Amino acid sequence: MSAGQPPLDSPEIRRLTPVLAPGYTYASVTDKISAIVLTRPTSLGWFIGFGIAFSLTGLLTIAIGWLIIKGVGIWGINIPIGWGFAIVNFVWWIGIGHAGTLISAILFLLNQKWRTSINRFAEAMTLFAVACAGIFPLIHTGRPWMAFYMFPYPSTMGLWPQFRSPLIWDVFAVSTYGTVSLLFWFVGLIPDLATLRDRAKTKAKQIIYGMLAMGWRGSAHHWHNYQAAYLLLAGLATPLVLSVHTVVSFDFAIAIVPGWHTTIFPPYFVAGAIYSGFAMVLTIAIPLRKAYGLEDFITMRHLDNMAKVMLATGLIVAYGYFFEFFMSLYSGNKFDVFLVQQRLHGPYSPFYYALILCNILTPQLLWFYKMRHNVVVLFLMAIVVNIGMWLERFVIVVISLTRDFVPSAWGRYSPTFWDWATFIGTIGMFVTLIFLFVRVLPAISIAEMRELVAETSEEEK
């Protein structure tokens, strides 16, 4: 299958695909990463990319503005399809965020060294994806200025949220997830902000990075508490990330709608989230390493490992699809059986087949060493998986809602211009934030790279 591949973990393959290219010192990793932020001139490509993304963000603000003026009627949602794009996009974005936490927390607990050069921007990706995700349920309420009703606060009306509702669980899960991701990311940034403070040449940069670094001086006492806090955050973020998509799946699974009311949803949603998240990390990592010449830090080893995680989680997702299918047929419940038929032969069946093609069939190419080591193929594959995971949520939301128990309650759904504008707008916002992030903050953790230099130099001795 993987012809021509040397045995795994042989010295040869380690030399060919190290986690960090040889020959780096503490100073040279610091120089190389901090230069992207501090000294390198902003390239024309950055301005073009940022300009396009920022225009799309403008489209988002117009779409939301129009929504607030006119109401949710500008979307394609109707009765019975009350959820539509808003929930499809919400689940898609929140799932994408999961890979960042997986890389930063779970791989940290598992002591995986290859996590080091990708965790920072993966965490940033998490934050931005959660920000995009949060927009959708908020504006889907129709009156976003009333969203604070969902938080428990002593109101003069004596009103409290319904804590038995999955939608309230969602509020707590997503806001906790956003907060903890921000904390984790910021704590990781503190030592690097101190590095930028010390290396900045202009007064303004020194002051801004200095304020953000909060006076970090790398003292042994600081590191002592810092490491304890970082480890604990990783330990806390791990069950958190699993819970977030579980709670998101409860939005569906707690309901009695055919195709939603199933116990396999939590694990299969979590696997799907990690799957789509790794696809998005690859979508960002491949152009990033190319644009900033970071091939020595984000090596083929990283891309290869990420491709393997994608393959593995993709197989779990495939297992989920299979058992969803099997259990519907095996249960003999006529509504569930009917739903399966609708997926295969109903009006939205092309989406279902496209989903199978994107999420199950295409990624099987990742079994091949040559495919995993072809950057272009990998990039395209990541895009395909991103699309596939979006289709998955579309299929779940739309097919079940258009075909529930009684034919008189059936309907059709098609998105409008404003649905697309909002969705594409959030992609624009996400890319805008990524562009700003790589320009003003170190996209790779400098302190952890120095640690990696220390560890790899020890290994060589």
Place this chain on the structure above:
Amino acid sequence: MEHRSHIYGVMGEFGTPEQLIQAAKKTREAGYRRVDAYAPFPVEGLSEALHLHRSWVPFITLLGGLTGGLGGFGLQYWAAAITYPQNIGGRPLNSWPAFIPVTFELTILGAALSAVLGMLALNRLPQPHHPVFNVPRFTHASTDRFFICIQARDKKFHLADTARFLQGLEAHHISEVFDD
């Protein structure tokens, strides 16, 4: 005593983490107690070499997690069973399984917030200025240099002797750290 009021301590610079650990150990052995070391990344074994006591961060995190969890459950119980009870088909008001997700999330939130705020508080951060920043070479502490600073409030501190002691540890540069 007079001269100590404007001296914070004496600082020595080292090139590698191994030298730093050696120096930290010898500083402790020589009887110095008010010592801090500075490194651009966490150096394994440095905490032990300086005999730092166990971090309080885990304990603070535990308290934060307990507060979040108990507070979270209490909030839901109070809202659903006491102040805003709703009889829906005679189902129990304290439907605790439905309260688990929010209790869990608030446990994590409380623990994570207290881990970070606890870490910052124990490290006395934010603290924009500190005497060690007065040493010009200290900017390298966030890149590739390692420092040891013996503070003037140490009982054994004597400006000339301590500087000579650090020299004996083969520190590259010895600098006095002024207290502004």
